[in-house]
């Protein structure tokens with residue numbers, strides 16, 4: 001039996017695009033990376049239903065790529081209709097990250113996104129994910145290695161910082177811009193919060209004011225009205241939709 005995809009009924013009145021390097025993100029709506037959710041099938045579904053300007057893979061282990069894990073290599077699942085597509089990588093070893101970024105580009109990635117937001121102990125104890133925010137010099141070395149290894153733009157998705165109340169991202173982001181990062185997504189919670197509490201959009205406003213590359217706002221955008229509000233209140237360049245797209249992929253949709 002054919003699957004009928006319902007057409008979206010209400011749409012986001014957002015029309016201004018932003019650029020990641022030379023890649024136009026139009027509309028400025030991004031499907032957030034979500035482990036065990038944003039696989040190839042889900043990304044294709046979201047593109048067909050809502051047509052966001054950018055979709056992102058779930059986080060992919062650079063160590064697993066290094067060791068040639070078949071299951072990990074299948075996670076890329078790049079097809080033309082998903083473009084532009086960002087592949088999100090995590091790891092803490094510059095050489096392995098650079099090698100994995102090249103593999104991702106060979107597999108069709110248009111953008112390499114680096115995970116600096118995952119708070120899960122299994123990831124953080126290796127120095128990857130949000131733990132990267134604790135050592136700015138190491139984070140810059142890793143990012144620089146990736147920027148030098150690939151031709152495509154490199155972006156970073158961060159939290160507000162590690163420890164609750166210590167907003168560290170602006171200082172780090174300025175350094176990351178110097179080593180070539182082309183855009184940021186800020187999940188406006190601290191790593192120690194996990195998904196508890198509310199996202200603090202004021203931090204997104206401060207980040208946008210401080211850096212010159214595009215800033216995508218993320219955290220607790222549940223409706224088209226929320227998306228408009230975060231754009232207006234923070235001046236961010238785009239919106240990233242996570243949990244609201246689960247079970248309703250059309251939440252990440254375009255304007256016309």
Ligand SMILES: Cc1cc2nc3c(=O)[nH]c(=O)nc-3n(C[C@H](O)[C@H](O)[C@H](O)COP(=O)(O)O)c2cc1C
Nearest residue numbers: 032033034035058059157187219220221241242243
């Ligand atoms: C099930 C699930 C899996 C996630 N996996 C990732 C991931 O792989 N990489 C990442 O950077 N963030 C991940 N996140 C965080 C989301 O990308 C997003 O930052 C967070 O959910 C806040 O946005 P929201 O309020 O729109 O959901 C995940 C979140 C959820 C709920």
